[in-house]
Amino acid sequence: MRTFDWRDTARIAILLVVAATILFPLAATFLGGFKTSGELRLAPFSLPEVWRFEFYGDVLGNPNFWSYMWNSLFIALLTVFITLMTGAMAAYVFSHIKFFGSDYIMSYLLLGMMFPLAAAVVPLFIKIRDLGLLDTPWGVILPQAAFGLGFSVLLFKTFFDQLPRELFEAARIDGISYIGFFFRFTLPLSTPILGTVAVFVFVTSWNNYLLPLIVLNDSASFPWTLGMMQYRGEFIVEWNKILAFVTLTLVPALIFFLAAQRYIVAGLTGGAVKG
């Protein structure tokens, strides 16, 4: 038995270097929030000499911060709800009721996966304005749901097709309607795929920047991505405050990521394998 395996040592060394490159800026951001501006300038990457909590405290005591977080949460939750409901209902029709043209309608929705939101962003702005949705959360929620539809319909349809047909037939004989079956059986049996899609839609919405940027003007309606850029504009030379702010906005995302990791990976690989 060898006492020293150079292959494994090299492997671990490479992994540690890459991991350090990932963690280094994140750690610097977290630590930076504890330093004064002067200390940050002299020693940007070391541990703080004195752990000062006032900059984090300032952010946490700032009502705008909580307003940004709440707006992001509200927009993300409603986007998830609307995408799941409309997507699952449409996919249920495609899965259970074949009629002339249903395949075309589904392909039409799936095309949406390919369309970049950015390409139509100017007319989208005009449309949102004409509908009177500028500066309302709906101006962000509805287009986000619309752009998430293709992906969710595809995943839902694939999943619904795999549910046992016998169940559906038995329910029909027992006199349960199509709509009743959807709510009483299809949805409860589909929690894994609902979870996967929900996590993806939620993260996409939580991190979205371009759409809120064009739709929202009033800082009271800003999600945290816009709020963060606004905060940066206000404290342009005080990096310690900005870093504290960034760290605090990342905390919910990281907690959510660790909690929902399983769904995220399932979604990625499921989507990847089926292309």
Next chain:
Amino acid sequence: MAVAETNNIISPAQGRPSALKRALSDGRLVTVLVFLPPALLLFTLFVTLPLIEAAGYAGYKWSGYGDPTEWVGMRNFEILQKHSAFHQSLMNTVWVIVASCLLQIPLAMSMALLIYRKTWSNTVFRLIFFAPYILAEVATGLIWSFIFDGDYGVAAMASQALGGEPFFPLSDRTWAFPVVLFVVVWKFFGFHMMIFIAALQGIPEDLTEAARIDGAKPGQITWFVKLPLLKPAIAVSVFFAVIGSLQLFDLIVPLTNGGPSNSTHTIVSYLYTFGLTRLKVGFGSAVGIVLFLITVAFAVVYRNTAMKET
């Protein structure tokens, strides 16, 4: 069963009226009429119509107020063709694609090969490498703009060590875009790594085992057994990398905002800066149409060549 139903509906023996009546009485028609419209309406209103309107607006000079009346034909496209900042944004986008395919994907593949086996330590590395993908792009950009700030971060330390003037890489025409490319790789390689890990875990053990028994070295197993089997995953990965590169925007804003002197725009940040913020609806739509055509052309060609082969 669903297929049988389809046959019933269109079979001439049954006749259309009775099929329709049946669909009505068993609730299928109602279900279709209740379940389908919300998705169709949402999609048509916010995805299809804006794209069609972009094609229409692209022929006008319009500030967005009142009705578009000033028809300029192909003028917007001609302006675009002559604008050096647009050429630069196209070149930059090409560079993002190149960096994604030649740096990011090989890095993602190497990391996947190193940690695809299910062990405790590999799971930890996997989580760390994937973490940047979960971070919002704006937050990522902001963090790196601190690291590369000439007064504070790495750049400041480097210039102090060399005894030179403070150096601001993000405001430097030569260095700004390479920094952007670095951040792109940092942010997105974990996503591609996950695709490869899933594919590697799908390779049956007996294949690599057979190669080992035949005397293949670990490097040879990787090169001749694993990589060929990963072709479909690589094809998918390249597809996502290109589509993502074409839409890169959020990262640019906090890092450089397109500067210095419009040298770091991508197509979308160009569109935003020159089309939307100045409310040149026609011009912005024209840029959008160009982006749309590039995306669709790539998707169609790629699906019929690279994706089909694998």
